[in-house]
Amino acid sequence: MNSYKPLFRKDIWTFKNYILEIKNDKKRLIIYLLYIFWIGSILISGFSKLNKNKSDMSVSIGSEYIAALITFIGIFILMYNLYKGLNESSTFFSMGDVNVLFQSPISSKKILLYHMIKQSIINFFIYGIVILALLPTLGDLVNIEVRYLGFMYLGYISFLLLIEPLKFLMFTLITKYKIESFLSKMIYSLLGLIIVYIIYHLVKAEDLLKGIIKAMNAYYINYIPIIGWAKSAFMTAIYGYSSWSLIALILQFTLLALLVFISYNTANDYYEDVLSATNKRELRKKRKKGLKKRKNFFLFTKKGKVNVKSKRKGPWAFMWRAKVYYKRTDIHPYFSILTIFSLIVGLTVGYFTRNTEGIIPMYIANGVIAYIMFLMSSVYVSNHELTKPYIYLIPGTYIEKIIAMNLVDIIRMTVNAFMLNIALGLTIKASLVTIISLGLFLTSFYILTVFANFLVRIIFPNTIDHKTLFPLFFMLQILLMLIPGAIIGGIVATLTNALGFFIGVTVTNFIIVAILILLSSNIFERLEWK
Amino acid sequence: MLKVNNLNKMFKKTMAVNGISFTLNKGDVVGLLGPNGAGKSTTMKMIAGLLRKDYGDIEMDGINNNLLKAKSKFTYIPEVPELYEMLTVKEHLHFIADAYDIDNWEEKATKLFKRYDLYDKQDKLAKELSKGMKQKVSICCGLLPEPELYLFDEPMIGLDPKAIRETKLIFKELSDQGKTIFVSTHLLDSIENLCHRVLVMKNGRIIADGDVKSLKNKLSNGKGSLEELFLEVTKDE
16 A cells, blocks of 8 residues: 555544534534634735835835844744754654554655645644734835735745754754764854854944844845745845745745755654654643643753742642742742843833833833733633642632632732833833832733633533634633723723723722632632543 | 564663563563563663664564564554544544555454444544543554554553453463564563563663563562562562
């Protein structure tokens, strides 16, 4: 039998089973339709903005910023993955493949080729959602030529498609030819070169922003494989078509084909290499479903013993556990890498907007962070503790349990929220009331997302597919809980000022949270451990 | 049937398997015992070709275990039954039949389904199955190709008593057919009744090799249970 036939047939069955699941459970159809509606609305919103006229000045600045940002993000993603590739391969497989397929008498090369191509085709469409979601924002900043949207899409996609095969090939070469030290030196040298290059431009331009933009937009960057070629194709829809656009795109896809070809010919004993990456992929899926806790920044992970004193017993053991976890995986139980990040963001935004009238930058910064928090809550469900039995078994009142379980996270978030607002507020000379109000606004928003998690688990227990549907329901739940705050905030803002909106939202959020805490006994009684 | 010679495997600074050698003959039912972390699963995975060996040789009927020709000679039933979540029970068997190019697979699969009480669950998706059910499917997938060598890594974990009894019966039938079985387990009573020979591993080395009776005689003059024997040979110096 043709070796590819069983692989292909397996995927056809999988696809058929997805369709059957939808057919057997009509609820799913509504949710998938909602997804389609969401993507459709993004597309309509994006395309409607493409044809709007903008001033030449704003278009020129916008395109410069976008081009620089693309180079910067491209360099960051590439370097990060090259670094990761020194210690870990990428994977195109599931644990089912590891246990069922890998031991079968099908050539490992053929298995690899089939899965690499399959994953590239899937990613070709999946990764596209991000660029579609960004289209309205891009349309606000620059004029986009609709006829060259294909170049933009392919430029962006080709970059992402290249990352995984590159990482895979790199790790294969490391294990096969024992060249880790050589490659590691190459990567650090490259990183050093990039830093020197940016510093050179910063010194030359004598201005932080101008220097970075100049460094990122130098014409020769367009000729660098992976980053430059992708950028050239991407920017075609903004800068216009040139013969190089097409050449860059062809080169990019040729490189992808070449990487797949070399991987096919090099990797014949890669099963062990992909085991760890495949395991991690499964873990990531579990984390997305809230079944596992998200990993913190790897630099702070301590393997040895950590000491955390505990005075209170019963449900407060959850608080002790959380402190131990953060002490082991982060800077401090209450201070995280995000605290430093908040400080940097606060100071940077404050520095660049110090001449702006009023405190609008603070409103924008807090609004953006609240929005990101809202979006992230749909991607990562935070309350993994509900998937463990202890919350249901440890004796104690539900109010105590719910507080003990979340208090450390809430304190950490409060520290971050205040760090951002203090840094930003002091730089732009905002009042103490503003700083405290906005700090509390972010904290209340976070607490609301935590409680929404409990509610959504009661309303939608495990009968539905958590992987695809849970985040959406979670998002809807938060949205519903935010509406009262938004209404009250709006009324207060009309009667007072913009700060009134944030104070109104905060107060309403805390009232909702207080009601939920009072109702926690009723909430918990309905929760089941599955 | 299976020849393992001076097999080594290192994970970072830990020597998981340290120069082990053994041979399994046709029709042998050999148990692999050892405390947690002894290197049993690593050995199994290296024989199955899922882990790379740092040093040493593994041959099946004289063929290197990583060659395609050798892959048709064995099946491996892993410790954790990870299946394709979106394939049904029957589709798993169909897939195995395609991959191993098995004729008349449906008849064989039906027999296995009946033995493992999976007959009425054939059209269930793997993600809808309990852990024990998944283990049964995993065992069926391993049995369907009818190879010469079966590698079982903790096959009884999660199985109900009827499935455990069925698995033991299958071991016996396969042995009678001249097939070779290499089984890693913690269930010592199953080893005592089923295995012709046991290998005991500790810290990556084989510390005892022989049939249950002779090992008992050697260590405790034939007195005591296999459990006592196991504790005796694996105790820390």
